[in-house]
Amino acid sequence: MARSSIKLFMYAVMLSALTLSFLLVKPVAAETSELIFSAPWGDKPGEMGLINQPEQEICGPLSFCTDGRNVFVLDTVNSRIVGIDANGEAKVIASKVVGWGICTDGSGGVFVQDGKRIMHIDGSGKVKSRFTVEEKSGALPKLVEGYGMDMFQDSAGYLCVRGLDQKAHRISDAPRMRTPSSSSPATSATSLHYKIKRFSGNEVRILGLDPDGKVLVSVPVRFDGGEPGAVLFKGTNAEANLYVEVEHLKGNKVELKVHCYSPSGKRLGVLHLPNDYFTTVYKKTELARDGSVYQMLTTPEEVRILRWEF
Numbered sequence: 001m002a003r004s005s006i007k008l009f010m011y012a013v014m015l016s017a018l019t020l021s022f023l024l025v026k027p028v029a030a031e032t033s034e035l036i037f038s039a040p041w042g043d044k045p046g047e048m049g050l051i052n053q054p055e056q057e058i059c060g061p062l063s064f065c066t067d068g069r070n071v072f073v074l075d076t077v078n079s080r081i082v083g084i085d086a087n088g089e090a091k092v093i094a095s096k097v098v099g100w101g102i103c104t105d106g107s108g109g110v111f112v113q114d115g116k117r118i119m120h121i122d123g124s125g126k127v128k129s130r131f132t133v134e135e136k137s138g139a140l141p142k143l144v145e146g147y148g149m150d151m152f153q154d155s156a157g158y159l160c161v162r163g164l165d166q167k168a169h170r171i172s173d174a175p176r177m178r179t180p181s182s183s184s185p186a187t188s189a190t191s192l193h194y195k196i197k198r199f200s201g202n203e204v205r206i207l208g209l210d211p212d213g214k215v216l217v218s219v220p221v222r223f224d225g226g227e228p229g230a231v232l233f234k235g236t237n238a239e240a241n242l243y244v245e246v247e248h249l250k251g252n253k254v255e256l257k258v259h260c261y262s263p264s265g266k267r268l269g270v271l272h273l274p275n276d277y278f279t280t281v282y283k284k285t286e287l288a289r290d291g292s293v294y295q296m297l298t299t300p301e302e303v304r305i306l307r308w309e310f
Helices: 003-024
Strands: 032-040 063-066 071-075 080-084 090-095 101-104 110-114 117-121 127-132 150-153 159-162 168-170 193-198 204-209 215-220 227-236 242-250 253-261 267-273 285-287 293-298 302-309
Touching: 032 080, 063 101, 063 285, 063 293, 071 101, 071 302, 101 150, 110 150, 168 193, 193 227, 204 227, 227 285, 267 293, 267 302
Parallel strands: none
Antiparallel strands: 032 302, 063 071, 071 080, 080 090, 101 110, 110 117, 117 127, 150 159, 159 168, 193 204, 204 215, 227 242, 242 253, 253 267, 285 293, 293 302
C-alpha cells in the first residue's frame, strides 16, 4: 500500500473513532454558580455569629431568603437580620430578633418565625405587626423547628407555613401582601398547592392539588440509583416548572441536589450543590422567580451566599 493511501486509511479510522466517541458521550447540562456574598465568623459588623463549643451542635445562621434582588440572612447567634443588596453590600436591617424561619414580604421587608410567633419587619427595620399562628381544628400542620420547615408568601400574596407533611397551609391571621414575592413556592400559574408524598419502594412524587384537595399533577422524582433522603418542594418559576431540593443517599455520602421538572413530568435539569456544611442550617436553598437557585453554605471560615443557574 502506498504511503499516501496508508495516511488516508489512518485518518479515516481516527475520524470514525472520534465520531463514535461523540455519539457515546451523553450531553451534560451546564451549571454555574456566582458568589453573591461572604462573611467571616464573629460578632462585629460584616460578620456572622457562631457558637462552636465542645460536645455541642455547631450553630450559625439558621435560615435565609431572597426576593430575587436582595438577600436576607437570619444571623441567629447575633440575633439580627442582615440584608444584602444586589451589589453584595451588607447591612444590619434589624437587631434583637429571635427566630428560626424567615421569608420576604415582596416589598423589601421580612417575616420572622419563632415557633407559633411571627413578626413582620419592614425594610427599615421597623416592626409592623406581631401575631400568633393558631392551630384550629387541625387545619395547620405541627410546627417543628428543624430542616425542611418553611415559611413563605404564595403567589396570591398569602403567608404560608409548611409542616412535617410538606403541605402548604395559609395563615389567615397574617396580612396579605399586594405584591407577591418573586419566589412564591407553594403555587403555580394554575394556583395549585404542591406537596411531596412518599410511597413504598423509595418512590417519591410531587403532587399538585386544587383547593378541594384533588390531585391534578403527579410527577415522580428521579434518583438514578441510591436512595432518597429529605425531599423538599422549593417552588415554581415563571414558566410553572417545578423545583425540589433532594438529599441523595449514595452509600455513606449524602449529595445535595436541586431538580427541575416540567408540569408534565419531564426532568429539565439537575444542580449538584456542595453539601459539606460546617453548621446546622434549616434552609439550604431558595428559588427565585427567574429559576435561579440561591444557596446559603457555611464553612469553617465563613458564610457564603451562592446563586446557581441551570
